[in-house]
Amino acid sequence: MASDLTPALVELPATPYPLHLRLATTALILIDMQRDFLEPGGFGATGQRVSLLRSAVAPCQRLLAAARSAGLLVIHTREGHGPDLADAHPAKLARGKGPLRIGDHGPMGRILIQGEHGHDIIPELAPAPGEPVLDKPGKGAFYNTDLALILANHGIHTLIVAGVTTEVCVHATTREGNDRGYECLVVSDAVASYFPEFHRVALEMIVAQGGILGWVADSAAVCSVLTQANA
Ligand code: C5J
Numbered sequence: 643m644a645s646d647l648t649p650a651l652v653e654l655p656a657t658p659y660p661l662h663l664r665l666a667t668t669a670l671i672l673i674d675m676q677r678d679f680l681e682p683g684g685f686g687a688t689g690q691r692v693s694l695l696r697s698a699v700a701p702c703q704r705l706l707a708a709a710r711s712a713g714l715l716v717i718h719t720r721e722g723h724g725p726d727l728a729d730a731h732p733a734k735l736a737r738g739k740g741p742l743r744i745g746d747h748g749p750m751g752r753i754l755i756q757g758e759h760g761h762d763i764i765p766e767l768a769p770a771p772g773e774p775v776l777d778k779p780g781k782g783a784f785y786n787t788d789l790a791l792i793l794a795n796h797g798i799h800t801l802i803v804a805g806v807t808t809e810v811c812v813h814a815t816t817r818e819g820n821d822r823g824y825e826c827l828v829v830s831d832a833v834a835s836y837f838p839e840f841h842r843v844a845l846e847m848i849v850a851q852g853g854i855l856g857w858v859a860d861s862a863a864v865c866s867v868l869t870q871a872n873a
Contacts, residue, residue, distance in 0.1 A: 673805025683749035701832035782814035804832035826856035
């Protein structure tokens with residue numbers, strides 16, 4: 643039976659049906675909002691239109707502000723590798739035969755290498771002191787990171803997922819989270835892809851079959867619930 647100390651359940655309008663969550667057990671995870679993906683000259687610029695990813699920036703900013711005000715755990719991730727690339731699978735390095743590959747020198751430093759200018763999170767979404775920043779060598783945020791440990795230590799059950807790209811790292815993280823028993827909600831306008839068709843279909847895949855991988859809602863719906871629940 644719920645006691646007075648049990649945090650209140652709030653209802654978030656979402657697809658395919660409303661998601662019930664508690665602020666105290668919900669985290670916002672911002673995936674790979676790094677210069678290398680969002681700015682010209684980085685990994686994302688290998689033949690792709692980085693400008694398409696910018697649409698996610700303002701919604702992510704609004705989500706971040708609402709999550710911080712509501713006291714949610716906020717976690718940032720960065721995809722990348724150490725300078726010696728010892729943590730990068732040869733298979734990963736061999737793929738992506740664009741003009742710039744992981745570890746190559748570009749205008750923002752070595753591509754997807756920790757410590758380089760391009761590897762860091764864009765200033766608009768800079769992590770606040772105390773917010774975990776996880777460096778991940780893979781696409782999913784659980785693979786070879788402390789994410790599961792951090793979520794367990796905070797008693798988190800629900801993940802609000804935003805960032806880039808929709809069909810790669812956002813999807814991989816949502817799938818990993820779903821398999822680990824987290825309720826995952828992907829924020830439709832706070833994720834983006836170089837390929838609009840992949841973005842659309844990736845969101846459809848999450849909610850298909852009655853929410854086979856989780857929920858989707860837009861940032862206005864998420865921010866509204868976070869703001870009201872916090873009032
Ligand atoms: C990619 C990512 N697309 N963050 N990384 O290689 O989605």
